[in-house]
Amino acid sequence: MEKMVKPKDKPVYTTSKRAPDSDDIRRSESELDLEIERLSAELKKAETLLKRTKTISAQRLEEIKSLKESAAAEKERLLGDVERSQAVYDALQADYNTLIEEKVEIQTALEKSKGELATAKESLNNTRSELVKSHKDLSVTREEVILSQGIIQQLESQKKSIEYDKIHFERETKRLRVELDRMKTTPLLMGTVVKMIDNDHVVIRSSAGPQLVVSAPMDLTEAELAPGANVALNQQTFSIAEVLPVLEEPEVSALELIESTDITYDQIGGLGDQLREIREVVELPLVKPEIFERIGIEPPKGALLYGPPGTGKTMIAKAVANKTNATFIRVVGSELVQKYIGDGAKMVHELFEMAQKKAPSIIFIDEVDSIASRRTDDTTSADREIHRTLMQLLAEMDGFNRRSNVKIIAATNRLDILDPAILRPGRFDRMVFVPLPEADGRESIFKIHSAKMTLSDEIDFAELAKMTEGASGADIKAVVTEAGMFAVRGEKMSVEKADFIDAIHKIMESKKKEELPVPENMFY
Ligand SMILES: Nc1ncnc2c1ncn2[C@@H]1O[C@H](COP(=O)(O)OP(=O)(O)OP(=O)(O)O)[C@@H](O)[C@H]1O
Structure with a gap:
């Protein structure tokens, strides 16, 4: 701020009794000039100050204007925001109203379901008590069934075992009968083959001493009657009964x-x-x-x-x-x-x-x-x-x-x-x-027993194995031998698939006929 110039020594105009002389006038004039000079300087200063103040005021005015503008823009923006917020608020209010309506609906439905649930609970309890009652009845019945099943199973296994034993005993009886018949026949004499004279006659040294010439039975081969073979002779006819x-x-x-x-x-x-x-x-x-x-x-x-x-x-x-x-x-x-x-x-x-x-x-x-x-x-x-x-x-x-x-x-x-x-x-x-062979096993048994046979190319052992489910190794051997026999009978060059299939039918059929009821735990 510009300091105001304080007039220092103002000219003092004194009144005197004498009239001012020229000196006084000159003096007063020079004092007035000085005063005028000082006042001019002060005026100048005041003018400069005024000018500066004007400039500052203009600046301030500019600033205020721009502030006004930005305030107006801000106001505009805020008004927009307020509008948008109002719209959001309105939408939220609408949602809220919908939710309130839904809540009311849900509450009504909930009330209704509660009632239904109570009814269902009641009927469930009724059903449950009925179920408990039937379960008790069922347990009693089940126990009775299990008991009877156990008795039936026991009886069935006893029956099977008895049937098996019966067959076993029948076989043994048959064998014993044959044995008995043999025992009842006159005892046989023992002898040793000395040599074969021809196809029909053999020299035998009997255990009683003498050497005898006897007829060679048709069913015995030359190999079986080789020198040194032990034979049993009929005591009366001295014919060879069997080779020992x-x-x-x-x-x-x-x-x-x-x-x-x-x-x-x-x-x-x-x-x-x-x-x-x-x-x-x-x-x-x-x-x-x-x-x-x-x-x-x-x-x-x-x-x-x-x-x-x-x-x-x-x-x-x-x-x-x-x-x-x-x-x-x-x-x-x-x-x-x-x-x-x-x-x-x-x-x-x-x-x-x-x-x-x-x-x-x-x-x-x-x-x-x-x-x-x-x-x-x-x-x-x-x-x-x-x-x-x-x-x-x-x-x-x-x-x-x-x-x-x-x-x-x-x-x-x-x-x-x-x-x-x-x-x-x-x-x-x-x-x-040692179980019955599986398909793989049957296949390899087929291969083993037919290894020395002349086979036609079409033979597929895996296929034959599939056709012989339940067959034992001995059955498969019988099938192979029988297939060979079919081929021999048909005077073929090799054993064909058809021979195997015929043999399988023959052996498996006869096996089925022979099959006995097997007790459950027979092999375990
Ligand atoms: N696994 C097998 N592999 C090859 N050949 C077999 C097989 N099983 C059985 N065979 C054939 O069957 C024939 C009879 O088999 P084996 O006498 O060994 O049977 P097993 O079980 O002793 O019979 P069993 O109980 O009646 O005395 C054998 O000579 C063989 O030719």
């Missing part, structure tokens, strides 16, 4: 004894797992006994093979004997007790002695169920005989040295009737189920 098996030891002639069998593992189809198991328990201890010693465990004594007939149980035993170079000694349970009545137990003892002598050896007890079946009591003398034979077998198995080179393989089609005593631990170290 090679007698290794007079006491145990009931046995089949093969020094070295010719069955190999690769001739057995579809039993990989079973072979592996049996090789572990029978082959390994014979071939590598040191492994068991090293590990410090007792080597197994043997195994029990069980399963349907004709599935290769005997083959497995023979193949193990072959692999281990062991003597194969086969004894048939039913023959032990039927042929040697009173001597079964003695035969068992001799069997084990002989196996020891011929070691390494494998004792194969076929149809072990004939001597080891579960019995309720030993009422008949035959029962007692069977029991004695079994006791002897168990004693031999228990007293038998695990480290000896003798192993036992037993086989049965009737695991269900076996005496638990024979299954007790320490007797058979492993029980191996």
Whole structure:
């Protein structure tokens, strides 16, 4: 702010009694000039100040104008915002109103549903109590049904078992009758073939002493009547009744004894797992006994093979004997007790002695169920005989040295009737189920048995395997042989698919006719 100039020494006009002289006038004039000068300077200053104030005012005015403009623009914008907000607010208000209406509707519906729910709950409770009541009734009925089902099942399995036993007994009766007939006939004389004179005559040295020339029976081949063969002769006519098996030891002639069998593992189809198991328990201890010693465990004594007939149980035993170079000694349970009545137990003892002598050896007890079946009591003398034979077998198995080179393989089609005593631990170290072959197994059995046949190219073994569901290895072998026979009869160059199909029909049909009812737990 510009400081106002304060007049310093204003000229003082004094009134004096004398008239101003020229000096006074000059003095007053110069004072007036000074005053005028000062006032001019002050005026100038005031003008400059005014000018500056004007400029500032103009600037301020400009600023105020621009502020006014921007305030107007801002106002415009705010007004727009207010409008938009109003629109949003209106929309929200509309939504809110709708929601309120909906809420009212929902509340009404909710009230209605609550009522319905209460009704439904009530009827549910009623139904539930009815259900609980029926459930109780049903439980009682179900228990009765289960009870009756159990009784029916029991009766059915008893029936099946009885039917089976009946068939078994019928067969045994038939066999015993034949045996009895044989026993009733005059005893036969034993003789040894010395030589064949021609196709029809043979020289025999009889056990009574003399040498005889007898007629060669039509049904015996030259090979069977080879020098040294043992034959049984009719005492009156001296005709040859039958060729006797090679007698290794007079006491145990009931046995089949093969020094070295010719069955190999690769001739057995579809039993990989079973072979592996049996090789572990029978082959390994014979071939590598040191492994068991090293590990410090007792080597197994043997195994029990069980399963349907004709599935290769005997083959497995023979193949193990072959692999281990062991003597194969086969004894048939039913023959032990039927042929040697009173001597079964003695035969068992001799069997084990002989196996020891011929070691390494494998004792194969076929149809072990004939001597080891579960019995309720030993009422008949035959029962007692069977029991004695079994006791002897168990004693031999228990007293038998695990480290000896003798192993036992037993086989049965009737695991269900076996005496638990024979299954007790320490007797058979492993029980191996030998089942009917699956399609793959059947295919490989077809291939094995037809390996030496001349076959036509069209033969598809997988297809034949599909057609023989339920067939055993023995059935498949029979099919292959029969197919060969069809081809021979038809004088063909090779066995054709049609021959196989005819053979399958023939064998499977006859199998169906022979089939017996199988008790449920027969193989388990
Ligand atoms: N898995 C198989 N592989 C090849 N051939 C088999 C097989 N199973 C059975 N066979 C054929 O069937 C024949 C009879 O088999 P095997 O005597 O071994 O049966 P099994 O089970 O001992 O019968 P069973 O219980 O009636 O004594 C054999 O000689 C063989 O030709």
